[in-house]
Amino acid sequence: MHGIGEFAHMAKVSVRTLRHYDEIGLLEPARVDPSSGYRSYAAAQLSDLHRILALKDAGLSLSEIRVALGEDSDAVVAMLRERLIESEAALDAERQRTERLRARLKLMTGEHPMATSAANPLDFDASIVVKPVDGHRLASATETASDFEADFGPIFGRLYPIIYGELARLGIVPGEPTVAFYDQLDDGQVLIAAGVPIPTDAVVDSDLIVVTELDRAERAATLVHRGSMATIDQSYLALDQWISDAGERPAGYSREIYHACPPNPDEWVTELQFVLA
Numbered sequence: 001m002h003g004i005g006e007f008a009h010m011a012k013v014s015v016r017t018l019r020h021y022d023e024i025g026l027l028e029p030a031r032v033d034p035s036s037g038y039r040s041y042a043a044a045q046l047s048d049l050h051r052i053l054a055l056k057d058a059g060l061s062l063s064e065i066r067v068a069l070g071e072d073s074d075a076v077v078a079m080l081r082e083r084l085i086e087s088e089a090a091l092d093a094e095r096q097r098t099e100r101l102r103a104r105l106k107l108m109t110g111e112h113p114m115a116t117s118a119a120n121p122l123d124f125d126a127s128i129v130v131k132p133v134d135g136h137r138l139a140s141a142t143e144t145a146s147d148f149e150a151d152f153g154p155i156f157g158r159l160y161p162i163i164y165g166e167l168a169r170l171g172i173v174p175g176e177p178t179v180a181f182y183d184q185l186d187d188g189q190v191l192i193a194a195g196v197p198i199p200t201d202a203v204v205d206s207d208l209i210v211v212t213e214l215d216r217a218e219r220a221a222t223l224v225h226r227g228s229m230a231t232i233d234q235s236y237l238a239l240d241q242w243i244s245d246a247g248e249r250p251a252g253y254s255r256e257i258y259h260a261c262p263p264n265p266d267e268w269v270t271e272l273q274f275v276l277a
Contacts, residue, residue, distance in 0.1 A: 001030065001031065001040045001041070001042060002040060002041050002042075002043065003038070003039075003040055003041075004018055004019075004029070004038070004039040004040070004041065007040075007041040007045075007046075010046060011046060011049050011050070011053070013049070013053070018039070018041075019039070021049075021052070022039065024062060024066070025066065026052060026062060026065065026066055026069075027045065027048060027049055027052060029041050029045075030042040030045060051069070052065055052069070055068055055076075058080055058083055059083045059086075059087060060079065060080075060083060064079065067079075095247075096246070096247065096248075099245070099246045099247040099248075100130065100246045102245060102246070103128075103241075103242045103243075103244075103245035103246040106241075106245055128221065128222070128223045128238070128239060128242050129221075129222050129223075130219055130220065130221055130222070130248075130276070131219075131220065131222060132216070132217065132218050132219065132220070133216065133217050133220040133222065133255070133273050133275065134216055135213065135214055135215050135216035135217075136179055136195065136197055136213075136214040137197065137198055137199075137200055137202075137211065137212075137213055137214075138179060138195030138196060138197055138198065138211070138212045138213075138214060139163050139166070139167055139172070139174070139195065139196050139197075139198045139202075139204055139209045139210075139211060139212075140163070140193050140194060140195040140196075140209060140210060140211075140212040141159045141162050141163050141193070141194055141208060141209045141210075142159070142191055142192060142193045142194075143155045143158070143159060143192050144185065144189045144190060144191055144192065145189065145190045145192055146189060146190070147188070147189075147190060148182075148190055150190070152180075152192055152229075153229060155192050156180065156192075156194055159192075159193075159194035160178065160194050160196070162208050162209065163194060163195075163196050163209050164196065166204075166206045166208050166209045167196065167198070167209075169206075170202075170203075170204065170205065170206065172198055172199070172202045172204070173198075173199070174196045174197065174198065175196065175197030175198060175199070176197065177197070177257050177258050177259050178194070178195065178196055178197075178258045178261075179194075179195040179196075179197070179214065179255060179256065179257055179258070180192070180193065180194055180195065180255070180256040180258070181193050181195065181214065181253070181254070181255045181256070182253040182254060183252070183253055184253065193212065195212060195214070198211070214255065217251075217275040217276075219275070219276045220273045220274060220275045220276060221239060221242065221243050221246075221248060221250075221273070221274045221276055222271055222272065222273050222274075223235055223238065223239045223242075223271070223272045224269065224270070224271050224272075225268075225269075225270045225271070225272060226267075226268070226269055226270075227265070227266050227267075227268060228265040228266055228268065229265065229268070229270070230265075232270065232272075235272060236254070236272065239272055239274065243274060243276075248276050248277075249276065249277040250274040250275065250276060250277065251274075251275045251276060251277040252274075252275060253274075254272055254273060254274050255272075255273040255274075255275075256270055256271070256272060256273075257270065257271040257273065258270055259271060
């Protein structure tokens, strides 16, 4: 028989731990002195304690361990397999978080190729956020361009008046914010789409515009670009690089959400969104 201090030393746990295990019925001492209340343990109980410690190291809570001790080995194996799945998921989430942190630091410290120096890091790094993005029901119109290097400004300058004109003709009240989205066609051309939110019950009978449903997404890499569209390429390059550095993968081409478009283009607020695979 071993006193509680000696038994704790054998197992390399604290006396307080043994007392707690006794109090919750996890490991009761072999003997308790009726007059002093002093706990003593049998050598054979070391294996019981080791089993408890092993299950605790596997990530089971004390309440789960109490249940496991009363189960057969198949039930315990099932519990541990479930915990393994949870642990692997947590590790994967932590890995993704680590990669996002590394990518963010590259932007903040000037390691990004767009930053001129460590003293002049990019100033929009903190706005890159992975978040859910809303779906949109849009009245949309499209044009094509030869590639992504084309000037999209004049195209949008034609598309939005068409959309608003048709909505006015149909008596449909347009919503906000306006949206743009892109795709690449089989022949290599770029499909450029302008969209205006419309009510869910709106019926669009038009040869010039169509209804497009942009799906909600649980995860999208987003960046807020403040200023003229003349400098938006810098924001796109930064977001593209961040996605790559973070080990993420876009599920398609970008969405642009125009939150504010006052007369002065330098005051525009545009959110760039890449839905992630």
